[in-house]
Amino acid sequence: MSDNAIRVRDLTKTFGGKTQLFGRASHEVRALTKVSVDLKQGETLAVVGESGSGKSTLARILVGLETPTSGTIEIAGQSADDLRKQGPKAFGRTVQYVFQETVASLNPRKTIAQILETPLSLLAGHAAPERKSRMRELMQAVDMPEDALDRYPHEMSGGQAQRMAIARALAAEPDILILDEPVSALDVSVQAQVLLLLQRLKDELGLSYLFISHDLAVVEAIADRVAVMHFGEIVELEEAGRLFREPVHPYTQKLLQSAPRIAR
Secondary structure, three states: OOOEEEEEEEEEEEEOOOEOHHHOEOOOEEEEEEEEEEEEOOOEEEEEOOOOOOHHHHHHHHOOOOOOOEEEEEEOOEEHHHHHHOOHHHHHOOEEEEOOOHHHHOOOOOOHHHHHHHHHHHHOOOOHHHHHHHHHHHHHHOOOOHHHHHOOHHHOOHHHHHHHHHHHHHHOOOOEEEEEOOOOOOOHHHHHHHHHHHHHHHHHHOOEEEEEEOOHHHHHHHOOEEEEEEOOEEEEEEEHHHHHHOOOOHHHHHHHHHOOOOOO
């Protein structure tokens, strides 16, 4: 069995460049250029970079929200295309996405219980009696009271909504979570709580995380390894402690110089 939860090779994504009305070609923008990276089983790999660096495009391609122009992706030892051909259940039980816009990603017309019921039923395959007990377990796992199941997303704080988004992802019982700026909208104290929650869940459930962020202080607190992206390319990939101590690429050095650091 592969030691990699995700294996990406020579991934390229180009937007535009197609002939449009009256024969005019739209401007071609290359979001990713031959990106190769591995997410090892049980690790947290952070992908960092400024806005427009391509990190969110990479995340969206990995979960099938964007189609790559070229390159290969393996998820849990299988081709991503082959995994998707097995159906939503096979893919959803392998990898889940936690969106950057947490509240917007939760259906405002449904209670948390109704939101959780869909992945519990369609992806995890739990029957109705099992779903109720599983919901209670999920609330406990993300440190939320059971009565939160009866609330609507707009009735929750940002931190609570983020916990619900994590619970929804966990409801599918995946092995891999792709987290796109999961704490960027939260204040510092709530960020710390969510990061501790994510670390605990990773240890307890044996999860692998691809953690997208522009916040180096957050990355330093949670990541095992860090991939630095710049203009659609990975310019440096290193164990987190070493990268923060001895950055090699000039772009990484500039990022670190301009970012606040966690006191040791």
